[in-house]
Amino acid sequence: MFTKNYKFELQNEEKIYLSTKDFLVSGESFELIYDSEFDFLKTFPQPNVEELSKYYESQEYISHTDEKRGLFSKLYQLVKKWSLQKKAKLIFDQNNGVGTLLDIGAGTGDFLRIAKEKGWQVQGTEPNKNASKLALEKGIELKPLLNDFEGKHFDVVTLWHVLEHIPNLEETILKLSAMVKPNGTLIIAVPNFKSFDANHYGKFWAAFDVPRHLWHFSKESIKNLFAENFELEKVEPMIFDSFYVSLLSEKYKTGNKFSLKALCIGLKSNLKAKRTKEYSSHIYCFRKVK
Template sequence: MQNHEKKYLSVKDYLVSGETFELVHDTDSDFLKTFPQPKIEELPKYYESQEYISHTDEKRGLISSLYQLVKKWSLQKKAKLILQQHGEVGSLLDVGAGTGDFLKVAKVKGWQVHGMEPNKNAAKLALEKGIDLKASLNDFEGKQFDVVTLWHVLEHIPDLEETILKLAALVKPQGTLIIAVPNFKSFDARYYGKFWAAYDVPRHLWHFSKESMKNLFAENFHLKKIEPMIFDSFYVSLLSEKYKTGRKFSLKAFWIGLLSNIKAKHSKEYSSQVYCFKKSI
C-alpha cells in the first residue's frame, strides 16, 4: 500500500461470490479502490447472475420490476439532459450500453447513435432492438463524437487511466462527456456502510466522490454541471437493506432513500450523480 492510500472498509460480494474485498482510499485523488482487483480474464464470472439487471430486460422480483419501471422514466430524462448540455442533436457514443435502451431512445430523438458493450448477452438483446454495439473502445479508434456517455460504467473499468485518455480522444473539440457514477460520500453510503449496495465489489473496481471526478478529468475537460439521480437512493437502499437484514422489501429502505435525498439538497452529495463535462480543447 502506498503512502497516499489507507484502508477504508471491508466489503462483501453479496451478489455472486460471497468473497470479501478491501476498499482502499486514495487520499490524493479522493477515490476508493477495490482490493484485490480481479484479473481482467476473471471479471466475467462475477457478472454471472440473473440478478445483475443491467444486462437483462427481465422483470423478475420486486426490485427488478421497480428498476425496469424507473428505467423508462430515466431514459427520457437522460435524453433530455444530453440535448441540454450539448445544445443540438449530433453523433452519440454510449460506452457500456447494456441492452441498448438508451441508444434506442436517443435514436428516435434524432441522434446518430453508436455504442460499446462487452457483455455478449446484453449486446444480443440490443441487436434485437436494432442497436448494433461494438465490443471494445478500440473499435472506435480514430473516430470522434459530439457526445460520449457512460451511465454507471466508469466504476467497472479495470484500466481507469488508459480509459480516461481514450475518452478524451473520442470526444470532439468542444464536445460533451457525461458520466454517471455512485457517490460514496452520500448519506445512504454512510448509513449502510459495508452493506451499501453501490459498493458492489468486485464489479465496481473504483468508487468516486465529486472531488475525484474533477481531478480525474481536469486535464482535458471542464466540469460544467453535476446532476442528481434521485431514484438511485431508493433502489440502492432497498438492495442495501436486503443485504443487511435479508428482507426483500423494506419500508425503512424507502425512508433512508428519501432522507438521503433530503440531506443531499444541502450537502449536494446524492447517492448517484451525473457529471457533465465540456472538452477544453
C-alpha cells in the same frame, strides 16, 4: 469457482477505508482502499480482466437483462423508463441539438434506441454478449471494446454507471479525451461514496458492488480525474438511486426483500443532500476544452 489472480498489490502507505464483500455472486471479501491524491476508493484485491466476467454471471445483475420479474427488477425497469427520457433531454440540451453519440457500456441498448428515435447517430460498446444480443434485437449493434472506436470522434460520449467498472482507469480517461470532439460533451454517471445512504449502510451499501465496481468516486475525484482536458459544467442528482440502492442494501443487511425502512433511508438521503449536495449518485456534464 473463483480463483484469485489479482492485478495489484497493496502498498504500505495505502489505508483501508472499509471491508466488504460480494453479496451478489461469489461471497468473497474485499477491501476498499482510500486514494488521498484523487479522493476515491479502490477495490482490493482487484480481479484481472480475464476473471472479471465471472463476477457478472448472475440473473440478478439486471442491467444486463430486460428482466421484469421480482420487486427489484420491476422497480429498476420502471425507473429506467423515466430516466431514459431524462437522459435523452440532457444530451440534447448539452449539445444544443442532435449529433453523433457514443454510449460506453450500453447494456441492452435502451438509451441508444431512444436516442436513435430522436435523430441521433448512435454507436455503442458492451462487452457482455447476452446484453449485446438483446440490444441487437432492438436494432442497436454494439461493439465489445472501446478500442473498436479508436480514431473516431463524437459530439457526445456517455457512460451511465460504467466508469466504476472499467479496469484501466487512466488509459480509459485518455481515450475518452481523444474521442470527444473539441467543445463536445462528456457525460458520466457514478455512485457517490460520500452520500448519506453510503455512510448509513457501510459495508452493506449496494453501490459498492465489489468487485464489479473497481473504483468508488466522490464529486471531487471525478472533477480531478478529468480536469486536464474537460471543464465541469454541471452536476445533477440521480434522486431515484438512493431508494433503489437502499432497498438492495437492506436486503444485503437483513435479508428482507422489501423494507419501508430502506425507503425512509433513501428519502432521508435525498433530503440531507439538498443541503450537503452529496446525493447517492450524480451525473457529471463535462465540456471538452483541449
